[in-house]
Ligand SMILES: CC(C)(COP(=O)(O)OP(=O)(O)OC[C@H]1O[C@@H](n2cnc3c(N)ncnc32)[C@H](O)[C@@H]1OP(=O)(O)O)[C@@H](O)C(=O)NCCC(=O)NCCSC(=O)C[C@H](O)C(=O)O
């Protein structure tokens with residue numbers, strides 16, 4: 375699995391130069407430069423050219439750069455892929471290409487062939503994609519998955535609920551698939567970008583389920599996601615105490631320690647070390 379943090383993954387319409395400029399100073403772990411749904415058909419050619427320039431000339435620091443292209447079932451998809459491929463060959467820094475509405479591993483093959491120079495990420499947002507999540511996650515070029523909960527709700531005909539009951543089957547299937555194959559997985563967006571409490575609750579739900587972070591649509595959502603998906607001081611304190619107690623137990627010839635009334639075994643030490651490594655990666659990102 376990636377050691378790079380993906381707590382906050384901000385979508386920016388590829389057509390909005392001002393927002394792209396602003397992103398260079400925002401506390402996002404990763405940016406999705408969007409050519410798909412946030413860009414109107416009329417704006418797509420200009421957005422493609424703008425992104426090629428921006429990704430070559432501008433400095434986005436440690437933020438991961440992910441470009442969401444249009445699907446190959448649209449008139450823009452192949453031209454997007456070719457433009458990104460050419461830009462990469464010309465020096466553009468692109469960490470990954472994000473493919474929308476992935477239904478099967480074959481959808482990834484088509485893009486993989488056309489963009490040899492970047493990792494692939496998949497938007498998980500169709501009913502068929504949910505059912506094929508395991509083969510999609512197993513694709514050798516795939517490094518990450520992004521939940522597209524708006525499109526999924528549209529396909530399911532489901533309604534928004536704060537507990538996201540209708541999403542649970544799909545979220546769970548994709549999480550299982552991503553974890554089985556060691557891939558990054560990021561939760562869907564929270565549309566009401568002025569509703570801080572609602573966003574915080576949904577971030578915490580996603581974090582507790584096991585997601586690496588949340589996709590976001592507005593800079594005002596960054597701090598909440600960054601806080602929710604980072605290890606808390608209390609969690610880090612517990613991790614250090616577990617490691618110390620387990621080392622002591624082991625030295626005394628025992629396989630199990632007890633901390634705060636709960637058993638600590640080797641598997642808990644693996645989790646504790648992963649948590650500390652995550653905190654260190656976040657600190658390194660902040661410089
Ligand atoms: C939602 C918005 C349309 C709101 O835009 P606006 O009204 O302009 O917001 P503000 O005036 O509050 O903006 C304040 C400043 O912040 C900058 N800004 C705004 N949004 C972004 C952004 N995403 N990244 C970077 N900077 C941003 C503005 O430029 C202002 O800056 P300044 O001029 O200095 O004051 C807008 O936020 C927006 O377009 N968001 C992105 C929408 C988007 O990308 N949608 C597609 C992805 S979601 C999706 O497709 C999900 C998935 O596929 C699914 O199926 O679920």
Ligand SMILES: [Mg+2]
Pocket residue numbers: 411474497499522524525
């Ligand atoms: Mg979508």
